[in-house]
Amino acid sequence: MIVVALGLWFGFPVAIRSVTGRRIEELCRRRKLIALTFDDGPVPGMTERVLEVLDELGVKATFFMIGSLVEENEDLARQVVDKGHQVASHTQNHLNAWRVGPIRGVGDVRSGMRSMKDRELAVSWFRPPRGNATLGTVLSCWLHGCKMIWWTHDSGDTGFGSGKTDMGIREILKKVATGGKKSVSTEDVMCPEKREGLLCSLEETGGVVLLHDGKRTYEGYQELTLECTRDIVRRAKDKGFRFITLNDLK
Numbered sequence: 001m002i003v004v005a006l007g008l009w010f011g012f013p014v015a016i017r018s019v020t021g022r023r024i025e026e027l028c029r030r031r032k033l034i035a036l037t038f039d040d041g042p043v044p045g046m047t048e049r050v051l052e053v054l055d056e057l058g059v060k061a062t063f064f065m066i067g068s069l070v071e072e073n074e075d076l077a078r079q080v081v082d083k084g085h086q087v088a089s090h091t092q093n094h095l096n097a098w099r100v101g102p103i104r105g106v107g108d109v110r111s112g113m114r115s116m117k118d119r120e121l122a123v124s125w126f127r128p129p130r131g132n133a134t135l136g137t138v139l140s141c142w143l144h145g146c147k148m149i150w151w152t153h154d155s156g157d158t159g160f161g162s163g164k165t166d167m168g169i170r171e172i173l174k175k176v177a178t179g180g181k182k183s184v185s186t187e188d189v190m191c192p193e194k195r196e197g198l199l200c201s202l203e204e205t206g207g208v209v210l211l212h213d214g215k216r217t218y219e220g221y222q223e224l225t226l227e228c229t230r231d232i233v234r235r236a237k238d239k240g241f242r243f244i245t246l247n248d249l250k
């Protein structure tokens with residue numbers, strides 16, 4: 001009985017991810033669509049830079065915002081909407097649903113939605129932090145009239161998922177901290193072959209791309225996000241892809 005309950009609790013969202021992921025992939029491939037998504041903001045100093053780059057490229061994107069940061073930076077969240085982008089929820093405190101109890105996990109989803117709705121920021125999509133969701137996350141999301149979505153392509157702009165190992169990044173950061181290196185360069189956190197792989201795959205299939213406008217410890221990480229965004233848009237536009245927000249997917 002316990003095994004069945006646990007299987008449902010953790011397995012149901014995995015099944016949804018797989019089914020919706022395949023449908024989105026198919027739709028994006030058929031219609032040549034790419035949705036850029038930025039997680040973990042709004043953060044002063046970074047979100048504005050992302051907005052500038054999107055303006056310069058002439059595309060709209062979707063921002064998965066953390067409720068506590070929306071409360072601190074309400075004007076910035078509104079600026080994102082005023083520029084024609086879409087906002088969505090990414091919980092209140094970015095808790096990992098697989099690491100906290102069910103009550104805290106569900107509460108984090110609910111509070112995140114409320115923080116945005118209380119400020120009249122329309123929310124119709126939700127993405128779980130680190131992609132980890134439970135049955136409680138799914139039900140809470142549905143109760144708030146939101147759809148859950150993950151991503152089809154990880155840009156690797158956090159340094160993870162880029163082909164560099166976790167240890168490699170820690171080593172780099174240690175060097176920075178000890179003065180052995182002045183800043184993190186984009187080459188340090190993302191190997192060029194993996195970047196090329198990401199761009200080639202997107203040019204083939206389109207999809208939903210994961211990027212971040214959250215808090216960054218080092219300048220290099222900010223630059224990596226902006227560089228990835230420019231590369232993706234320029235190359236995919238040349239191949240005839242259209243950039244959309246998630247509401248356009250519906």
Ligand SMILES: [Zn+2]
Pocket residue numbers: 039040090094129130
């Ligand atoms: Zn996140």
